[in-house]
Structures are given as structure tokens and as C-alpha cells.
Amino acid sequence: MKAKNELAIFGGSKSITSPVVEAWKKIDHNVKSAVCRLMDAGISTIPVGGGVIGEFEAAFASMTSSRYALAMNSGTSTLHSAYVSVGVGPGTEVIVPAYTWHATVTPVLHCAATPIFCDIDPRTLTISPEEIERKISPRTRAICVVHVWGNVCDMGAILRIADRHHLPVIEDCSHAHGASWQGRKVGSMGAVGCFSCQGPKAVSGGELGVVVTNDPDLYDKMVLLGHFGRKKIGSSKAILSVGDMSLGAKYRAHAWAVAMANEDLKRLPELNSKRGKNYQILCDGLRECPGLELIDTLPGVERGGYLEFKFKLSPEALKIATRERIVEAMHAEGIPLVADRYSDRNYTYGLLHAAPLFTTFDLKSIGGCFFNPEDSHAAHPIVHLPISEDITGRLVGMEAYVEVDTAVMANMAAGIRKVMERVEFL
Ligand SMILES: Cc1ncc(COP(=O)(O)O)c(C=O)c1O
Numbered sequence: 001m002k003a004k005n006e007l008a009i010f011g012g013s014k015s016i017t018s019p020v021v022e023a024w025k026k027i028d029h030n031v032k033s034a035v036c037r038l039m040d041a042g043i044s045t046i047p048v049g050g051g052v053i054g055e056f057e058a059a060f061a062s063m064t065s066s067r068y069a070l071a072m073n074s075g076t077s078t079l080h081s082a083y084v085s086v087g088v089g090p091g092t093e094v095i096v097p098a099y100t101w102h103a104t105v106t107p108v109l110h111c112a113a114t115p116i117f118c119d120i121d122p123r124t125l126t127i128s129p130e131e132i133e134r135k136i137s138p139r140t141r142a143i144c145v146v147h148v149w150g151n152v153c154d155m156g157a158i159l160r161i162a163d164r165h166h167l168p169v170i171e172d173c174s175h176a177h178g179a180s181w182q183g184r185k186v187g188s189m190g191a192v193g194c195f196s197c198q199g200p201k202a203v204s205g206g207e208l209g210v211v212v213t214n215d216p217d218l219y220d221k222m223v224l225l226g227h228f229g230r231k232k233i234g235s236s237k238a239i240l241s242v243g244d245m246s247l248g249a250k251y252r253a254h255a256w257a258v259a260m261a262n263e264d265l266k267r268l269p270e271l272n273s274k275r276g277k278n279y280q281i282l283c284d285g286l287r288e289c290p291g292l293e294l295i296d297t298l299p300g301v302e303r304g305g306y307l308e309f310k311f312k313l314s315p316e317a318l319k320i321a322t323r324e325r326i327v328e329a330m331h332a333e334g335i336p337l338v339a340d341r342y343s344d345r346n347y348t349y350g351l352l353h354a355a356p357l358f359t360t361f362d363l364k365s366i367g368g369c370f371f372n373p374e375d376s377h378a379a380h381p382i383v384h385l386p387i388s389e390d391i392t393g394r395l396v397g398m399e400a401y402v403e404v405d406t407a408v409m410a411n412m413a414a415g416i417r418k419v420m421e422r423v424e425f426l
Pocket of ligand 1: 175207
């Protein structure tokens with residue numbers, strides 16, 4: 001018999017008695033020394049001959065088995081550059097998932113194009129290939145997929161659809177550094193792979209991004225947009241005639257940020273393996289846990305990056321207690337589980353596909369190049385995406401732990417199970 005007073009929220013003993021501490025320090029001695037070496041050498045911008053930036057780009061290209069990598073100042077600028085490079089412009093559409101960080105989508109507006117939001121696969125939280133195909137129109141210029149929380153999209157189906165419709169795929173790999181599908185690294189399967197290397201990302205320079213591509217002409221267009229002083233390498237005479245000038249978006253990366261990210265990149269396989277083991281301990285402990293569902297990994301997928309560990313609360317559990325109440329009970333147990341931050345309740349603007357910026361906001365009102373002069377309507381209709389709307393309200397998660405005692409990880413799983421087995425008392 002499960003009893004109410006076993007729960008810590010009602011005075012029972014806590015599952016985790018001291019705060020869960022991440023022993024791994026993102027900014028460690030190696031990161032500090034790498035940055036200090038540049039400071040001591042008086043280097044703060046792109047070094048002659050590429051230096052640390054060239055090293056990072058070569059290592060990143062190699063990690064993703066891509067021909068070219070180009071470091072940028074943010075993941076957002078990598079996405080803008082990628083969209084521009086494949087010809088996203090006024091009057092075109094880009095297919096995007098509704099469940100992602102808004103920076104996947106906002107650069108579409110910089111191209112005066114329209115984001116077309118797609119629903120997700122409820123098993124994996126990644127964009128649904130069937131939805132992509134349903135939403136392709138004569139205006140579609142690109143498909144953007146996001147390997148959300150380090151879980152790789154259904155790339156087999158997505159690449160087949162893209163092939164059939166002759167559309168480029170942009171991979172937003174900001175959560176998934178080092179993840180792969182059938183041995184192919186994320187970023188290398190589409191036309192351009194975009195990575196944020198910001199803050200808590202698996203490869204981080206504080207504020208940084210990097211793109212990878214195998215196509216020298218796409219590379220050149222991205223250089224042209226934002227990288228004064230970089231050599232162009234493709235076959236377009238028009239672009240080569242520009243020399244080393246750029247259009248002035250100034251998307252160049254900071255050398256110190258790159259030095260930081262270089263250190264993470266060296267340790268990426270080790271850090272991914274540690275995150276993977278911790279995630280596995282949680283999943284093993286939560287298999288068939290009442291009221292909680294695991295996020296599926298598709299066959300052939302090796303997760304990477306992670307960013308956060310996610311779980312779904314079941315609709316049945318949420319008929320008995322709210323997500324907020326369940327999270328409160330978890331905290332009482334000492335478990336740092338929180339409501340998913342991409343969910344409606346954590347944003348002022350609701351879910352992405354209903355956010356004012358992408359629906360009711362009049363882009364013409366701010367001037368600039370954000371709107372297609374031929375568009376008769378200022379706003380875009382709100383679409384209904386039942387799976388995203390249902391699932392995101394049910395998600396909970398925690399940070400993707402690297403170095404936490406395995407016993408603590410197992411106790412967290414046991415504590416989550418303890419709460420979920422007693423939801424009726426909440
Ligand atoms: C999925 C996704 N895409 C794009 C970005 C934008 O990256 P940045 O913050 O480096 O511009 C982020 C940042 O968190 C992200 O999570």
C-alpha cells in the first residue's frame with residue numbers, strides 16, 4: 001500500500017537528502033588557459049592565418065565529417081546565414097517545427113519569408129515528417145529540422161521528402177553536438193548544419209555559433225553575408241568579384257569565445273558519453289513508471305549534446321494533479337525537475353506557432369526588410385497544432401548532468417517514481 005505521508009511534501013523522508021551538485025565545471029583550468037594564452041599574445045580578433053578560429057573550424061568540420069565549417073558569433077546568425085545561402089527570400093516559406101527555441105524561426109523573418117509551423121512526433125518531440133510533406137507548397141524554399149534536446153529527427157523520412165521535392169534541409173543542431181543517425185553526424189546530412197555554442201550548450205564559447213556544409217557555394221554566400229576579410233572558395237564569379245568584402249552583417253566569431261569552445265570540442269565524446277550514461281540511468285529507473293512516459297529514440301540514433309533531459313507526464317496523471325503540483329512534490333523530494341521551458345506557461349507569448357511575433361504582429365510597422373512588399377496581409381493566421389499543444393504542457397525536465405554520482409542519478413529516478421506512484425494524494 002502506498003501512503004500519502006511517505007511523500008516528502010507531506011512530511012515523509014526526502015529521496016535526495018543533499019542538493020544535486022554538478023561536479024563538472026564548464027569553465028575549467030584548460031578553458032581559462034586557452035583564453036589567457038590569446039590574451040597574453042594580444043589576440044582578440046580573428047588571428048592572421050586563422051589561428052584558433054581556423055583550428056576550431058577544422059576540428060568542427062572533422063567532428064561532423066563535413067568539408068567546411070564557419071564560426072559565427074551566435075547560433076542565430078548561423079541560421080540566418082543558412083537561410084540566406086539556400087535562397088530564402090521575400091515571398092518564400094520555410095517549414096519549421098513549432099516546438100523549438102524561437103531563434104530557429106526568427107531569422108526567417110529577416111529574409112522577409114514566412115515560417116510555416118509543423119507539428120511534432122509525440123514519441124520523439126522532433127518535427128513530424130508527415131506534417132512536413134503536408135505543408136510543402138509552391139512557395140516552400142527550405143525545410144528546417146531541429147534535433148531537439150539532442151534527439152535526432154527522423155532523418156531517413158525527412159531526407160526522402162526533401163529529395164522528392166528538391167528542397168534543401170537546414171539542420172538546427174544547437175542541442176545536439178556530436179549526435180548521429182546511422183553513423184552520420186548531425187549537421188552533415190542536410191545542406192547546412194547550424195550549431196549554437198552559447199551558454200550551456202555541449203560545445204560552448206559563451207556566445208558563439210558554427211555552421212557546417214559540404215557545398216563551397218553555400219559556404220561563400222554565408223561568408224558574403226557576414227564575414228569581412230574571409231576568403232571565398234566557390235565557383236560563383238559574381239561572389240568572387242566581391243573580393244574579401246561582405247554585406248556587413250558582421251557575424252564573425254570572437255577569438256576568445258572560439259578558444260573556449262575548442263576545449264569543449266576536444267572533450268565532446270567524453271562529455272556526451274557521461275551525459276548519455278546519466279540519461280540512461282534515469283530512463284532505466286523510470287521504465288514503466290506510472291504516469292510518466294520516456295521520450296523515444298529512433299533506431300540508428302545516437303543522442304548527443306542533450307542540453308536537458310526530458311520526460312512526459314501522462315494525460316491520466318495530469319487529470320489527477322497539475323504539472324505544477326507534481327513539480328512541487330518533486331522539489332520536496334530534493335529532485336530538481338521543472339516544467340519544460342518551451343511550454344506555453346513558461347512564455348509570455350504562448351507556444352511558438354501562436355506567438356504574436358509570428359502571427360498578429362505587423363512587421364511592416366518596424367520598417368527595414370522584414371516584410372515582403374507583395375504581401376497583402378500584415379499578419380499570418382494562427383495554425384492549430386494539436387500534438388505540440390498537448391505535449392508541451394506535459395513535459396518536465398532537468399539539466400543534462402555530466403558528473404553526478406551514479407547513485408544520486410538512480411535515487412533521482414527512484415524519487416520520481418515514488419512521487420508518480422502517489423499522484424492520487426497530490
Ligand atoms: C534550438 C536552438 N536554435 C537556435 C538557438 C540560437 O542560438 P544562439 O543563442 O547561440 O543565438 C538556440 C539557443 O539556445 C537553440 O536552442
